[in-house]
Amino acid sequence: MRQLDLRTPLVGIDSVDHEARLLRLWETSPGLKGFLTSVDHKQIGIRYIITAFIFLALGGIEALVMRLQLAGPNLSLLTPAQYNQLFSTHGMTMIFLYAAPVLSGFSNYLWPLLLGSRDMAFPRLNALGYWIYLASGLFLYAGFLTGNGPNDGWFNYVPYASRDYNPGLNEDFYALGMVFLGISTTVGAANFVVTAFRTRAPGMSINRLPILVWGTLTASVANLIVVPAVSLAFFLLWMDRQFGTQFFNPAGGGQPLLWQHLFWIFGHPWVYAIVLPAMGMVSDGLPVFCRRPLVGYSLVALSTVATMILGFGVWVHHMFATGLPGLGLSLFSGASIVITLPSAVAVFAWLATIRLGRPVITTAFLFFSSMILLFVIGGVSGFMTASVPVDWQLTDTYFVVAHLHYVLIGINLFPVVGATYFWFPKMTGRMLNERLGRWNFWTMFLGFNLAFLPMHLTGLLGMPRRVYTYNDYAGWHALNLITSIGAFVLAIGVLLFFVNVLKSLRAGAVAGKNPWDAPTLEWAVSSPPPPYNFAVIPTVASRHPLWEEHLDQGGATSSIDRGMLLDEGKETIATSGLDAVPDMVLEMPEDSFAPVLLTLGLAVLFVGLLLKAWLTVGIGGAIAALAMLAWFWPRSELREREPARG
């Protein structure tokens, strides 16, 4: 069959025949084969979310064990060595295996729906990102479960992470696991960047993007630039430990501070990477319950990008106490103070949206709006430590622990739970229970504040972090007990959330297409959406395609029911980067074994590196190479080559 080089896509409306045709093209086959090969962004997104929530539960249990140990002075539930592994694994789990992947999950699920597309730009890469996340998470936890978990904090400073002081496999598991996980983050970020610029619905110009897209796009650009820093740092550490290099060893002319620079050049932008998409969820979700558009859309979008740009230049505020020159410290201190300005823009935009709207109090609204309060508290304590003298007083105390939990739980977990209440109906077709939701919210909110608000005081009273116990004459007893009680209340709240999810999956009220009367494209399709998302490609004429009637902004309206049919193959539309003018029909890849096979090869390779079993490394590398060859083999269905001649 001759392939046409140019085509004028048919425009029409949905029909039963048309849907059947699309379903045949897009549906993943059932059973194990479908599970292993699926490239459907919705399936991948849900897998990311479930896996991340499992890691959240594990990290939470680790925290509870530590809070038992710290509930009173001189307790001996844990040995110092066990405590070291627990707090390090807790940090690693929450920051790397929960906070970022859960946002990738939501964005993977939502992006094509928000953008009016049928999938991400690189569906197979999307599957690869998930599989590597899973494999590297298992790799890291294999270390923990065999008594070889990280034991030097998630930031893993040398020299304690060096072999002389840490001879076990602990740091090797952590170092190699992080390099492995970095591949997942990087391919995911690449996919988001290209998807944002190339596969949007016609008419969705860059000033009509939902803020969630701005948030994840910004975070992804940052990830492309900064993830190599941490991967390199961990790789060099592994070389130092196993091959006698001298990168961090002063005796060999190495520079221990190089570790801290490389780690925080990554680490601080990463903090923004795990909050900006969550802030985007609030910016998109909150206005729905305020029954009006977000106030200051352009300012919020620009401040998202501005936060990230400034965020590249603040890493040294993690290193104020390392003896760097004063001029350097003042520059980084200044940047760390200035960065509060773009963050404040978002806060005022949310407050104005609530003030000018007619709020409908739902559980999702409670989570989104309470996040504003937690964000302000976490922001102010961060602003305090941006000042060098204050930081010298507070560094390595529980004040910093309180700060970072306000930031990470406040700006990541609360929006994520809110987002689950908001988008669960879309993902499953059922509503989460609102009554249980109130219990869920208030238990989490009160428990969280009970645990972490007094912790600021614990820090001001001088209690150092990362220490497995304390003396009874220090006066920290009551505060620690309150924190421990709060931690358990918070955990009950999270448990109620899981209970609600499991119960509502079976017994929740059935949700229609658009149970919240929300304005964006994902609510124009059925709940859950069909494998192809949109039967016809919508054309977007405003920022709120489903609110055009009551916003009555004049001008043309969006076209949801009529559009390009694109049912001659597994196809979607590519559009230009800024104005979203259609410029290409994209042929999308079928389900494929290549991503899971490549992950398997890499997993074997990393296990081989860990054990320094070079034959295993070779086998893993060969599997990975074959998988990549199969992946990149040019295919005429994808128009990567000419059809076979003759």
Next chain:
Amino acid sequence: MVEAALSKPENLPVGPTGRDGVGWWGVGTLIVTEAALFGYLLFAYYYTGATAPAGWLLETAPRLKLALPNTILLLLSSLVAWWAEQGILRRRRPQALLGFGMVFLMGAAFVAIQWLEWRSKTYSLGTSSYASLYFVTTGFHIAHVIVGLVILLALFSWTALDFFSPRRRIVVSAGVLYWHFVDIVWLMVFSTYYLTPYLGFGR
């Protein structure tokens, strides 16, 4: 009733055309992240060198006898890669095959000469932080060259199988772009390790 803004594009290209396609953007993101990786490697060099006591450099005047010709060889291979891509663009398959074959040989020669260069060093991986940085940074680059060689081999075979035309060749353009990147990054590594000592850095 307001008019709906319905998009009805005509005569759209189907699939990647020339080098225009999502894959091209994908290789672009790969290059950004890889460039960042080399940026951090060089940062590690400059930071460690700048904060080290005098005498950090193990070679105050690095020998250019092998490294300079090898650099020129790699840069020339980029030109040949461009010429090979032109062969696909102009439907001259023998030119493309010859080109990819030549680039492959030039790249392989670069790796061999770099191996000799490594062997000529009087220090080894664990001698000092300078030595570790030298071998690991150039090692990272060699690894990228080897990946590039595998890509060139694939492009050569696919061209031999007559897969490509001026229209359907995004894989070729992406692979050649990656080769250019590997060459340009070497220029940075070479300047850092072989030229800045002559300017006095790290003495």
